[in-house]
Amino acid sequence: MTITERVPTVLAAGAAPASAFRRWLAPATFLVFGLIDIFVLGLNAHQGDATFAFSQPFAKVTVPNLTLPAATTCYVCGAITIAIAAVRAFVPLNTALRRTAMGLVSFLLVLSLLCWAAAGLTTAFNVVNLLQGTLAGSIPIMLGALTGVICSRSGVINIAIEGQLLLGAFMAAIVASGTGSLWLGLFSGALAGPLVGALLAAFAISYLVDQVVLGVVINLLILGLTGYLYDAVMIPYQNTLNSPATFSAIKIPLLGDIPILGPVFFDSTIFLYLTYIAIAGVQVGLFDTRWGLRTRAIGEHPVAADTVGIRVIAMRYRNVIAAGVIAGIGGAYFTIGSVGSFGKDMSSGEGYIALAAMIFGRYNPIGAISAALLFGFATQLQSILSTLNTPIQSNLLLMAPYIVTIIVLAGLVGKVRGPKAEGIPYIKS
Amino acid sequence: MSEHGTEPDGGSGGPAVPAGPDPQGQEPVVPEPERALGELAAASPDSAEGPEPEDTWSPSGRARAIWDSVLAGNSFTVTVLAIFTALVVGGLVNAFSNNTVLHAWGNLFSAPGHAFAEAWDTAVSAYVALFEGSIFNPHTVAALFQQASIGTAFHDGFVSAVFNPLSETCVQATPLILAGLAVALPYQAGLFNIGGQSQFIGGAIVAAYLGYGISLPVVIHVVVCVIGSFAGGAALGWLVGELKARTGAHEVIVTIMLNYIMAYFLAYLLAYHYLMQAPGTVNPITLPIAGDAHLPLLFGTHLRINAGFLVALACAAAVWWLLARTTTGFEFRSIGKNPSAARVAGMNVERNWVLVMAIAGGLAGLAASTVIQGTDFTLDNTSFGTYGIDAITVALLGRGKPLGVVLAGLLFGALRAGAPLMQAQTGTPVDMVEVLQAIIVLFVAAPPLIRSVYRLRKAGGGGAALTLSKGWGS
Numbered sequence: 001m002t003i004t005e006r007v008p009t010v011l012a013a014g015a016a017p018a019s020a021f022r023r024w025l026a027p028a029t030f031l032v033f034g035l036i037d038i039f040v041l042g043l044n045a046h047q048g049d050a051t052f053a054f055s056q057p058f059a060k061v062t063v064p065n066l067t068l069p070a071a072t073t074c075y076v077c078g079a080i081t082i083a084i085a086a087v088r089a090f091v092p093l094n095t096a097l098r099r100t101a102m103g104l105v106s107f108l109l110v111l112s113l114l115c116w117a118a119a120g121l122t123t124a125f126n127v128v129n130l131l132q133g134t135l136a137g138s139i140p141i142m143l144g145a146l147t148g149v150i151c152s153r154s155g156v157i158n159i160a161i162e163g164q165l166l167l168g169a170f171m172a173a174i175v176a177s178g179t180g181s182l183w184l185g186l187f188s189g190a191l192a193g194p195l196v197g198a199l200l201a202a203f204a205i206s207y208l209v210d211q212v213v214l215g216v217v218i219n220l221l222i223l224g225l226t227g228y229l230y231d232a233v234m235i236p237y238q239n240t241l242n243s244p245a246t247f248s249a250i251k252i253p254l255l256g257d258i259p260i261l262g263p264v265f266f267d268s269t270i271f272l273y274l275t276y277i278a279i280a281g282v283q284v285g286l287f288d289t290r291w292g293l294r295t296r297a298i299g300e301h302p303v304a305a306d307t308v309g310i311r312v313i314a315m316r317y318r319n320v321i322a323a324g325v326i327a328g329i330g331g332a333y334f335t336i337g338s339v340g341s342f343g344k345d346m347s348s349g350e351g352y353i354a355l356a357a358m359i360f361g362r363y364n365p366i367g368a369i370s371a372a373l374l375f376g377f378a379t380q381l382q383s384i385l386s387t388l389n390t391p392i393q394s395n396l397l398l399m400a401p402y403i404v405t406i407i408v409l410a411g412l413v414g415k416v417r418g419p420k421a422e423g424i425p426y427i428k429s
Numbered sequence: 430m431s432e433h434g435t436e437p438d439g440g441s442g443g444p445a446v447p448a449g450p451d452p453q454g455q456e457p458v459v460p461e462p463e464r465a466l467g468e469l470a471a472a473s474p475d476s477a478e479g480p481e482p483e484d485t486w487s488p489s490g491r492a493r494a495i496w497d498s499v500l501a502g503n504s505f506t507v508t509v510l511a512i513f514t515a516l517v518v519g520g521l522v523n524a525f526s527n528n529t530v531l532h533a534w535g536n537l538f539s540a541p542g543h544a545f546a547e548a549w550d551t552a553v554s555a556y557v558a559l560f561e562g563s564i565f566n567p568h569t570v571a572a573l574f575q576q577a578s579i580g581t582a583f584h585d586g587f588v589s590a591v592f593n594p595l596s597e598t599c600v601q602a603t604p605l606i607l608a609g610l611a612v613a614l615p616y617q618a619g620l621f622n623i624g625g626q627s628q629f630i631g632g633a634i635v636a637a638y639l640g641y642g643i644s645l646p647v648v649i650h651v652v653v654c655v656i657g658s659f660a661g662g663a664a665l666g667w668l669v670g671e672l673k674a675r676t677g678a679h680e681v682i683v684t685i686m687l688n689y690i691m692a693y694f695l696a697y698l699l700a701y702h703y704l705m706q707a708p709g710t711v712n713p714i715t716l717p718i719a720g721d722a723h724l725p726l727l728f729g730t731h732l733r734i735n736a737g738f739l740v741a742l743a744c745a746a747a748v749w750w751l752l753a754r755t756t757t758g759f760e761f762r763s764i765g766k767n768p769s770a771a772r773v774a775g776m777n778v779e780r781n782w783v784l785v786m787a788i789a790g791g792l793a794g795l796a797a798s799t800v801i802q803g804t805d806f807t808l809d810n811t812s813f814g815t816y817g818i819d820a821i822t823v824a825l826l827g828r829g830k831p832l833g834v835v836l837a838g839l840l841f842g843a844l845r846a847g848a849p850l851m852q853a854q855t856g857t858p859v860d861m862v863e864v865l866q867a868i869i870v871l872f873v874a875a876p877p878l879i880r881s882v883y884r885l886r887k888a889g890g891g892g893a894a895l896t897l898s899k900g901w902g903s
Contacts, residue, residue, distance in 0.1 A: 206877075
């Protein structure tokens with residue numbers, strides 16, 4: 001079972017012909033979106049206008065509110081969407097235009113949804129709050145996805161992101177609460193990722209265990225372990241071991257006062273700023289440094305990398321363990337970044353969403369971040385809509401991000417090709 | 430109930446140790462001529478293939494072969510040692526998160542023995558409680574002997590009480606075996622089904638609805654509900670297979686997403702009276718299903734063991750038959766081994782993916798049926814429990830084989846059955862069971878690790894069933 005034997009297998013298995021279905025999937029989805037805009041949202045919208053606010057109370061520079069006629073906006077959005085569907089169906093478009101079309105259709109759907117939800121409300125619907133919440137809520141997904149990108153690019157499938165987030169949340173909470181130092185908590189949370197990463201690396205790289213299975217099992221282990229310790233240690237000592245403080249927002253001078261952008265991007269906790277650093281670091285690191293070139297080499301063609309003197313196994317170990325730091329910080333956000341105390345299964349599947357975001361983002365840091373933001377936006381939209389007393393059931397809204405993930409994986413992004421040696425252990429011969 | 434032969438290993442941890450030295454003990458009783466023959470047989474390959482390092486004792490050929498196989502870490506040895514190691518690790522975790530023990534460690538230098546004794550007591554008493562809750566509780570026998578006559582003992586349920594732990598183990602094992610099969614079968618075809626939870630919910634919704642929503646004659650009602658739950662699960666499994674076959678969407682991600690979607694969908698159904706919520710309640714729960722939709726009890730009203738256990742065993746046999754004796758099963762296994770070769774050989778890989786996922790979904794749906802119709806009798810938004818993820822550990826411990834799944838299901842069923850008593854008696858949280866399961870599977874998945882821990886020799890193919898080393902693309 002050498003590498004050269006395995007690679008063609010992996011490639012050929014994915015090359016299933018299913019073109020007719022794929023060809024019509026995107027236009028059909030667009031059409032459904034357009035019909036939803038018109039018939040579900042437009043016809044059911046309350047009479048009256050939807051008002052959107054673009055600045056928070058007490059902002060230094062305010063932006064005037066935008067008022068749209070709700071039902072009419074929905075009809076217009078629907079009409080444009082259906083037109084795009086027709087174009088998408090009958091005119092061959094290049095990749096950039098296809099993506100633009102997808103983005104536009106999604107935007108129009110969201111706009112109609114907001115108009116429908118905000119129609120006739122007494123207070124204006126605050127867009128800045130929505131965006132701010134999106135960015136903050138996406139932090140664990142973004143950081144998890146970045147960890148996934150590094151691991152995948154190194155040739156190791158990391159499904160244990162979920163476990164890294166969960167253990168990060170647990171350790172950050174218990175240490176921050178026990179010692180009273182938030183920074184120690186952040187440090188311990190960041191340490192949790194490499195711990196899980198080391199477990200993953202040892203079993204995947206040295207013991208050659210199937211990495212998909214392994215990741216799921218590690219997640220079970222962390223879920224059980226944190227749940228167990230929560231009951232055994234945190235519940236009896238709730239006040240000392242599970243009531244950490246949380247980081248407060250730091251507003252960056254000047255930048256934080258920019259209308260709309262300021263409160264969204266430059267008025268948040270340390271976690272968001274660490275996320276910026278991580279994004280830039282991974283993007284530049286992977287594509288503009290010697291480390292990145294070598295990392296991509298061991299993920300694409302480890303035999304060739306070994307031939308030119310890169311120590312494949314050692315480098316995979318280093319990358320998988322080091323990448324854990326990023327997910328560990330993402331996990332710490334759950335506790336000391338937002339709500340404080342730890343709860344069982346706190347990450348609630350966001351590690352898996354991070355994984356989906358990584359694949360959706362085609363194993364690129366920037367792509368993964370965009371996908372993560374999309375998921376974060378859907379979740380945040382749901383939580384805001386549920387407070388607006390919209391007639392839609394919150395459980396159905398909660399489904400939305402997951403359905404979007406399936407739709408995205410099933411057809412809208414096309415075939416995603418990961419690093420060639422991803423998931424295949426390197427056995428030096 | 431011969432399946433329980435392996436249970437004490439899981440329950441107490443004690444008997445796992447002698448598994449190694451056994452053949453050594455048998456050595457002296459081997460008859461003289463056979464021994465000579467064995468030496469001959471053992472000697473000739475040695476001289477041909479080079480010196481054997483551990484040839485200090487000369488056993489008979491057969492005992493030698495067994496002993497070699499054990500030392501080489503065959504899959505049975507690895508499994509037993511993995512379970513034993515997991516129990517040791519679990520005991521350590523338990524002992525070092527216990528307040529009394531930690532306090533004793535604090536006084537380590539004043540009373541060193543005390544700390545070790547406390548740690549040992551904590552770990553062992555938890556496992557004893559686990560054993561008493563899942564296999565056999567001596568107190569029930571003591572109570573039985575205090576009864577006046579056999580007749581009253583039977584009538585008042587004292588006899589049943591003796592068998593209650595075993596019955597509970599079987600009851601807990603039933604959905605685990607079925608859901609485990611739902612992971613094991615696609616695993617043979619190279620697919621990893623983590624969607625047990627969504628398929629379970631799909632089956633549960635149909636089973637519950639048919640159970641309380643319609644009225645049918647006695648036997649037919651049960652059968653219709655069981656078949657309906659299979660169909661409900663199969664629909665979700667089919668969706669996963671169809672998406673993979675047509676678009677290449679990876680089944681791992683799709684099934685994970687479907688788990689969440691179905692959980693929210695169930696919550697949605699249980700939130701409205703005009704959907705599935707029981708009238709006159711604000712709780713997310715359905716009406717109880719009709720009495721004639723209950724799965725029949727096997728051993729009287731005192732024990733919960735029901736026909737669902739037989740369904741699970743029958744399904745395991747059916748899956749074995751499917752995989753080992755039919756063309757479809759052969760195609761599944763071929764595709765699992767090498768999809769490209771299977772395609773070249775003229776097999777329709779995509780159609781088989783869809784089929785295997787639909788059958789697997791149906792099996793997970795049946796697991797729901799045994800819960801809804803066998804023990805719970807209503808559906809609420811926690812009915813699906815952790816069956817979806819426990820099924821993965823069951824299938825992995827069972828190495829994807831039907832018999833292995835049955836045994837693994839019984840072991841984990843025993844852990845689940847014993848966990849409440851363990852929490853009640855020793856205060857060890859039930860999550861310990863999840864920790865044990867995960868550690869067991871982690872060790873089982875890495876035979877080289879177990880071999881190196883116990884200094885076993887490496888042999889060809891020793892239980893490396895999980896070391897598949899596949900990528901996303903398979």
